[in-house]
Amino acid sequence: MAKDSALRGPWLCCVVAALAASVSPAAEALGMNWGTQATHPLSPKIVVQMLKDNGIKKVKLFDADQGTLGALAGTDIEVMVAIPNVLLDLMTDSDNARDWVRHNVSRYHFDGGVNIKYVAVGNEPFLASYNGTFDKVTLPALKNIQNALNDAGLSDVKATVPLNADVYNSPKDKPVPSAGTFRPDITDLMTEMVDFLAKNGAPFTVNIYPYLSLYLSDDFPVNFAFFDGGADPVVDNGNSYTNVFDANFDTLVSALKAVGHGDLPIVIGEVGWPTDGDKHATYVYAQRFYTGLLKRLAANVGTPLRPNKYMEVYLFGLLDEDIKSVAPGAFERHWGVLRFDGQPKFPMDLTGQGQNTMLAPAKDVQYLPKTWCVYNANAKDTSKLAENVNFACTFADCTALGFGSSCAGMDAIGNASYAFNMYFQVQNQKDEACDFQALAVPTQTDPSTDTCHFPIQIAAASSTSSGHRRHSAGSLGAAALLVLALIQLFMLH
Ligand SMILES: *[C@@H]1O[C@H](CO)[C@@H](O)[C@H](O)[C@H]1NC(C)=O
Ligand SMILES: *[C@@H]1O[C@H](CO)[C@@H](O)[C@H](O)[C@H]1NC(C)=O
Ligand SMILES: *[C@@H]1O[C@H](CO)[C@@H](O)[C@H](O)[C@H]1NC(C)=O
Numbered sequence: 001m002a003k004d005s006a007l008r009g010p011w012l013c014c015v016v017a018a019l020a021a022s023v024s025p026a027a028e029a030l031g032m033n034w035g036t037q038a039t040h041p042l043s044p045k046i047v048v049q050m051l052k053d054n055g056i057k058k059v060k061l062f063d064a065d066q067g068t069l070g071a072l073a074g075t076d077i078e079v080m081v082a083i084p085n086v087l088l089d090l091m092t093d094s095d096n097a098r099d100w101v102r103h104n105v106s107r108y109h110f111d112g113g114v115n116i117k118y119v120a121v122g123n124e125p126f127l128a129s130y131n132g133t134f135d136k137v138t139l140p141a142l143k144n145i146q147n148a149l150n151d152a153g154l155s156d157v158k159a160t161v162p163l164n165a166d167v168y169n170s171p172k173d174k175p176v177p178s179a180g181t182f183r184p185d186i187t188d189l190m191t192e193m194v195d196f197l198a199k200n201g202a203p204f205t206v207n208i209y210p211y212l213s214l215y216l217s218d219d220f221p222v223n224f225a226f227f228d229g230g231a232d233p234v235v236d237n238g239n240s241y242t243n244v245f246d247a248n249f250d251t252l253v254s255a256l257k258a259v260g261h262g263d264l265p266i267v268i269g270e271v272g273w274p275t276d277g278d279k280h281a282t283y284v285y286a287q288r289f290y291t292g293l294l295k296r297l298a299a300n301v302g303t304p305l306r307p308n309k310y311m312e313v314y315l316f317g318l319l320d321e322d323i324k325s326v327a328p329g330a331f332e333r334h335w336g337v338l339r340f341d342g343q344p345k346f347p348m349d350l351t352g353q354g355q356n357t358m359l360a361p362a363k364d365v366q367y368l369p370k371t372w373c374v375y376n377a378n379a380k381d382t383s384k385l386a387e388n389v390n391f392a393c394t395f396a397d398c399t400a401l402g403f404g405s406s407c408a409g410m411d412a413i414g415n416a417s418y419a420f421n422m423y424f425q426v427q428n429q430k431d432e433a434c435d436f437q438a439l440a441v442p443t444q445t446d447p448s449t450d451t452c453h454f455p456i457q458i459a460a461a462s463s464t465s466s467g468h469r470r471h472s473a474g475s476l477g478a479a480a481l482l483v484l485a486l487i488q489l490f491m492l493h
Contacts (some may be wrong), residue, residue, distance in 0.1 A: 030058065030294075030350055032059050034064075036063075036065070038322050039323055043071075044067050057077055060082075077115060079114055080117055081120070082121075085121065088134055088137040093144070094148070095097065102152070105154060115158055118205075120161070121138065126167050163207070165207060177253070207269045209271065210226070210245050211274065213225060226292050227242075228292050246303040249306075250305040260278070268313040271315035272289075277334050277402060286346060291354065293294070319338050341455075346358075370444060372424070373442050376438060388416070389416050393419050400417050400453075
């Protein structure tokens with residue numbers, strides 16, 4: 001800190017001011033979802049440096065991991081920490097909520113600590129497919145957490161509940177945004193929640209996925225998923241909707257209005273486009289989607305019901321995650337604007353000026369050796385091939401092999417090579433992980449094709465075999481924070 005203030009000469013102040021002036025409001029608004037459901041997550045330090053290199057000023061997390069928060073300390077990046085759904089029940093007890101806030105928010109609240117702005121209470125807890133599992137616990141948890149924040153003197157930190165867009169809809173016989181209401185089974189719950197959010201100056205957080213509209217229905221007009229026109233507009237009370245994002249957003253605005261809070265701020269907790277695992281999950285579509293979205297955000301276009309309004313948006317997501325559940329679809333593991341190793345996939349301009357260039361990649365990533373594992377051309381007994389491929393794909397990510405995916409259309413041998421290599425990499429290239437009953441051999445020749453990439457995993461401090469190291473990295477972050485906190489105390493005296 002001392003070093004930092006010493007650097008802050010008068011000349012630096014003016015350079016910073018000039019830079020700040022040139023940053024568009026959209027860049028200020030843009031955030032990233034940083035999920036870590038990966039066998040080999042990049043180290044938080046590397047990710048934070050990459051966020052800085054790309055001018056990303058906000059992140060949304062799915063937990064309050066110490067190692068992650070330690071790496072974010074001192075950066076000024078705004079952070080949304082989260083309470084996973086499984087902990088909601090616990091948070092219905094106000095003492096537990098107080099403990100959670102103390103351990104995961106207050107502790108980081110000091111000059112040079114972490115700029116925590118929101119606490120996400122649960123993640124899409126009212127998803128229809130959860131059958132009401134979290135209906136009773138979410139609102140009490142939300143109230144306890146916000147009250148604990150307020151009591152701790154942290155009322156600027158807002159508790160909010162990221163919800164799936166399935167909590168509201170318009171009636172089938174009047175499918176227009178102005179007819180939006182909350183889902184009948186949770187109307188009372190949503191009304192009480194919205195009242196509480198409004199009273200505390202907290203935003204409504206919603207995840208909107210035009211991609212899923214397209215994925216779930218073959219009849220969905222493709223152009224309506226994007227922002228560059230070409231779809232028949234939906235006309236509603238004189239408003240013309242040319243994309244499903246606006247229509248969906250305004251359905252929420254109407255639902256809020258129907259419960260007396262038409263002006264409640266809305267944060268887009270997740271929006272994005274995956275790049276593999278389905279015929280519509282391609283680089284071309286993803287680039288088209290982001291180009292349109294980011295331009296509109298930069299221009300503060302807003303929607304017909306909230307025109308010319310700045311929108312706070314978190315893209316989903318930052319990095320591919322190879323152990324996410326594929327229950328929603330094989331595309332789930334391919335939402336990153338960057339690959340699992342922090343390498344950009346396609347050009348994009350986060351400032352929405354249409355200057356599409358590759359994002360800054362993660363730096364100093366350590367990879368395993370350039371060794372792949374492929375089908376053994378000299379294999380004698382191939383009767384167990386399918387069984388072995390199946391085994392590999394149970395413990396590694398083979399979603400790129402499916403219909404419409406980047407590695408689809410290979411023959412059985414190509415499939416086997418891909419599966420064996422994915423398993424071998426997940427196992428950190430252990431010798432015994434490239435055998436498969438003598439059906440596999442290691443190779444130094446890259447088996448990738450034009451469309452199908454055979455990856456080499458990263459040798460991160462946080463690879464699967466080193467959950468232990470990951471833990472100690474976390475403690476180190478905590479120790480550093482404690483030292484910073486003590487320095488802060490000292491300076492106050
Ligand atoms: C958050 O705080 C609780 C204490 O209430 C603690 O048990 C938990 O480990 C903390 N979570 C994280 C991710 O640090
Ligand atoms: C919800 O109910 C459906 C149908 O009864 C069932 O298939 C599904 O497993 C349930 N999901 C949960 C999370 O309980
Ligand atoms: C390759 O694997 C995919 C995904 O498991 C499967 O759908 C396809 O039929 C396989 N192709 C061959 C030739 O075995």
